[in-house]
Amino acid sequence: MPVEGGSAGGGGGVRRAKQKRKSHSLSIRRTNSTEQERPGMHRDILDAQDSKLPxxxxxxxxxxxxxxxxxxxxxxxxxxxxxxxxxxxxxxxxxxxxxxxxxxxxxxxxxxxxxxxxxxxxxxxxxxxxxxxxxxxxxxxxTTTRAVCQLLREYVGHRDGIWDVSVSRTAPVVLGTASADHSAMLWSIETGKCLLKYVGHAGSVNSIKFHPTEQMALTASGDQTAHIWRYMVQLPTAAPVPEVSAPCDEEVDFSDKDEVEGDPDGPSECPALRLASATLRSHQGVVICADWLVGGKQAVTASWDRAANLYDVETSELVHSLTGHDQELTHCCTHPTQRLVVTSSRDTTFRLWDFRDPSIHSVNVFQGHTDTVTSAVFTMSDNVVSGSDDRTVKVWDLKNMRSPIATIRTDSAVNRISVSVGQRLIALPHDNRQVRLFDMAGVRLARLPRSNRQGHRRMVCCTAWSEDNPSCNLFTCGFDRQAIGWNINIPALLQEK
CATH class of the missing domain: 1.10.287 (Helix Hairpins)
Known part of the structure; x- marks a missing residue:
């Protein structure tokens, strides 16, 4: 992982970087150890010193x-x-x-x-x-699908790594990014132009989520707060989309010295917003993530102080403090249609919090990974998908969480994953700069291309689907300071396999 990127806390600039580097180093050692345990004849063939295989x-x-x-x-x-x-x-x-x-x-x-x-x-x-x-x-x-992945737009302007990316749910539809440079930005999806820059936080902005029905954004920060802020933007005239496409799985490595070209001071003529409509306080550590509950009247935050907090949006008052994790939280996510919350942690577990019954707030703990659970997300159906630094992603059935219904094994730590609503595809961002697509059965469908002309050049932190958008239906962001909009075309027959 690049050391030059800011930390999630915005203060100790290398904490998150060291954690990721340590995790990546451990994963490399585990990979070498695993390869030594493979059948002898295959190990001799594939582990030869003169092998040209990646x-x-x-x-x-x-x-x-x-x-x-x-x-x-x-x-x-x-x-x-x-x-x-x-x-x-x-x-x-x-x-x-x-x-x-x-x-x-x-x-x-x-x-x-x-x-x-x-x-x-x-x-x-x-x-x-x-x-x-x-x-x-x-x-x-x-592993040899020829699905077409087209890079449509690059969103360049942040001065540090981008932790999170999200798409608004109301018109006008905009792209939101949260960065370690202490700012959040709203972008025109079609033109790549910055529409608004929120600079109200005093630390790294670690996540951004849009209100389900109003033009409001919720951001979490290393300054130990979450902010709710309103925005009004006007979309510019769409520019023609460049015809740059490639089959998935194309890869040419970059040098670590490569940098994204662009204005080091950020996008020009981008209006700034400094005041929040509401500030959610009560955490004693970095707020790493925040999300809206269904309906948008309550919000949940996850922090490095090992707790998640539930707030009333209108009054900004703390409603519940969700404690129980043994180590720092890494992510939180809410169900799109039910009052359910899932939190993930460095303690290798994720917890399911049930607020459907106002009188009973139950919690279930799931020990499904051997390393930090970097994210856990709901699908529109009764599934939870969890990703981890142990290089696995697991699909769970909410009706029977005793064991995963599918396990995806990868060659690199997995960061904030996302699941498409209609196609039920899982997008996996990796420490090793790759983005891979799987279906809910754990079958690999594609890998986004990386070449001298396109793809991420640093760790990919997050993915977000936007199936209602006619052009870009997948967004990725990373520590190369850019977000990328993709058009993913997976053949129907391939998805049925």
């Missing part, structure tokens, strides 16, 4: 070879059991043939039965083999 490709091949070996090991064991059954059946037939003399009819029936059983067993073995090999082949197909 680490991500090698890791993916190792996983696929491991799947192949496990599938054929299961087939081998089942084949042995089937042979034992056939031998037992043959022994019984031999014994019956000796005791029945002249019983050609019975003997023939027994032979027919044996032949029929053997045929059934053979068909079972073929079916199992076909299903297993089809599964392995589909794994290869899922």
């Amino acid at each position: 680490m991500s490709v090698r890791s993916n091949l190792l996983d696929l070879f491991g799947q192949i070996e496990r599938e054929f090991e299961n087939l081998y064991i089942e084949n042995i059991e089937l042979r034992r059954e056939i031998d037992t059946l043959n022994d019984r037939l031999s014994a019956d043939g000796q005791t029945v003399e002249g019983g050609d009819l019975t003997k023939g029936a027994l032979k027919t039965k044996a032949s029929h059983s053997t045929s059934q067993l053979s068909q079972k073995l073929k079916t199992t083999y076909k299903a297993s090999t089809s599964k392995i082949v589909s794994s290869f197909k899922a």
